[in-house]
Amino acid sequence: MKFVEYGEIVENIKIGANAYKMTIVLPKISAEAKPGQFVNVYTGLGEMILPRPISINEYDAEKGTLAIIYQVSGKGSEYFTTLPVGTEVRCVGPLGNGFMIDNEIKKNIIVGGGIGLPPLVELIKHLDGENHVFIGSRTTPILVERLEELGAKVHIATDDGSVGFKGNVVQLLDEVKPEGGMIYSCGPKVMLKYLAKWAMENNIPCQVSLEERMACGIGACVGCAIKIQKKGESDWQHLKVCKDGPVFFGDEVIWDE
Amino acid sequence: MSNVNTAVKICGVEMKNPVTTASGTFGSGREFSEFVDLSKLGAVTVKGVAAEPWKGNNAPRIAETYGGMLNSVGLQNPGADYFIENDIPFLRQFDTKIIVNICGHTIEEYCAVAEKLSDADVDMFELNISCPNVKEGGITFGTVPAMAEKVVSEVRKYCKKPLIVKLTPNVTDITEIAKAVVAGGADAVSLINTLLGMRIDINKRQPVLANKVGGFSGPAIKPVAVRMVYQVGKAVDVPIIGMGGIATWEDAIEFIMAGATGVAVGSANFANPFATVEVAEGIERYMRENNIKDLSEIRGIID
Structure with a gap:
């Protein structure tokens, strides 16, 4: 509703x-x-x-x-x-539909880039497992204290090296090599693209929350198209970020452009 | 309080009020039915339907502009079979008329979708010969009088229901196109479709839309639309559904005075999910307050 x-x-x-x-x-x-x-x-x-x-x-x-x-x-x-x-x-x-929460999983990897971080705060309140949050940010990130207050273990990568690891968040994941049963993520499309690739290489299912320019937000205007190829289907289709998403599995997204 | 009759008749089809939706801004009505009682609308004009599913253009497809927006959706739609199976039964739960907007890349495709829908339970057809987004499609037919007439007369053969033809404003003289489609057999015309527009991202030094150009709509285009409805009203003798920037009941009354029988709310649905119903209620209030018993009293009153 x-x-x-x-x-x-x-x-x-x-x-x-x-x-x-x-x-x-x-x-x-x-x-x-x-x-x-x-x-x-x-x-x-x-x-x-x-x-x-x-x-x-x-x-x-x-x-x-x-x-x-x-x-x-x-x-x-x-x-x-x-x-x-x-x-x-x-x-x-x-x-939108929000994240698909799986509380059978004991260890969650949560990845947020820049202004993609905020929805992950509410998410971790609903996850029963251990939460390892990886933040990618240009410089000092927001929300670190709040995430720690909620019991998350926070790892930070910054482009300028001002806090934590100097580099991007996928490089940080390569460094830390966390184990986990699910990746929940939100951030810039280019970050999510490389994260989805990393997730596939490491055999971890990866949920990505996307954004796209939209007019209505309820599925009527069909403005916020994203190319998705569902498992087992032979062709991609344009789905709506607002109504079908904004969360998709990273290995179903066609990361072109 | 005097009794007012908000109903209008378009080609024999009675709408309880003149308000419908501009194709493409209201989906199949399903999405907006969470906010709006569709039974309060004269008709729902659905998003363009093609004979087969269309994938549409690449994203970004939407850009905001001052007082309006651009879109280049490219008529993505799941096709006529899906529409017949899912959308018609859904809309028939409501006491409103169904106008199905149809599109195609070629005359054959236009005829194919009209044929697929020829026995479908809809009230009227709206032929989109004016969408600026589809290569080799809409734009060619809608901007050349002879081609416009040809596609209308061909589609007409498969249409058992009243045929509305939607006109593009991207022409030198819209009255020439209006006359051509009426000659081809159009029972009514609707106008205006979007104006072709463009926005450039000055930081990226590239167009905002993936398709580079797109259809410009919203309150900013209203004066152009009112002018064209007025001109077409003087040029042809068929009912007009007016649209282009209608966001309030005052806007709708302007279109009716310019000569429109029906009025469609488009981009305003995005700015205000209740826009359609607010326009319908406002028209009724205006009629009461001004002692107008029937909209024919003010329709096309501008000389």
Whole structure:
């Protein structure tokens, strides 16, 4: 069940170089949400007609609140940074299917790149096994303390070497050689592409949460196409990131372009 | 409170109100039915259906623009058989009319889909001869009067239901195309389809859309659409379904005054999932407040 909800912003703060956290009162959406799902947030401005699809960082069904973490990457996200606490924003959600959680697995490998990290925070609250989080970031990453607070063992790779391993997160995985029964990941497409390859070489199933430009977020516009070749099928098909995903198995994604 | 009659008739098909959806912005109605009671709409115009499944264009397919958007979906659709089996029974649960939008790359493909759907339980056909996305397809037919007339007259042979032809605005004189499709046997026309547009990412120094160009829609195009509905209304004597940037009931009334019998809500569905119903309710309110008993009183009132 999806809801259109007008929620009051109760927090909108800068948490990193280019990242903001917004907490919104959304009782219906937060009661229904699952890890890895996203919400559409509308600017309400005539010149920006499309909703911004943003992954859910954490939700609290009891308090009826939901947090998103967004990167300032354009006019819409820039506008969001200006919204004071108390502002009402229209949201639609929860959207997408979220991660496929397998709690038979004793050891999970969780990989987040940049602004792909936020949805993995809610995810690890729902995973029973040991959680090994690998973060890839340009520079000092966000959310490390929160992940550790939730009991995760955190490994960090930064492009500039400011924290942890200097290099990318797949190189870090090569170095650490973690064992695990499932990889849960979210991040830039190029990172996920090499991660999926690493996962196949190491024979670990790998869930990747993707993003694509979308208009509706509910499967109607067919804008957010991703090439998927399901196991056992002879040809690829264009599936919708919003409705069929955003989480897919890495070995079913055709990583062209 | 006076009684008002919001119903309109298009080629003998009665819609409870003039509001429908612009093809491609509302899927098959299923997705939006979580937010909108489809029975409150005059008709649902479904996403383009081809004889066989189409894979569509590469992503990115969507780009936002000031007051609008570009799309280059490329008419991805699961084909006529899927539509007949899944979407018609779904839509028939609601008290609304079904307009099936059909597309093809060639006259043969257009005829093939019309033939496959000839006995299907739909109320009207909308022929897409204007989508700017498909190579060798829509754009060629919809921009040359003789070709437009030809494809309409061929498809007409397989169509047992009223045939609406959807016109592209990407022409020098839309009235010439309108006259040609009416000569070919169109029972009604719908306009406008998207305007061909482009956006460039100045950091990457490349087009935002994988297809480079795409269809421009949204509130920003409304004045162009109103003008074309007005011109076509003066040029041909068939009902018009007006669309292009309709986001509010006020927009819809403008189109009706310009000459439209039906009005379609398109990109506004993305900005506001309730847009269709809000437009329908607003029209009714406007009729009450202005003591308009039937929309024919204001339809095409602009000289």
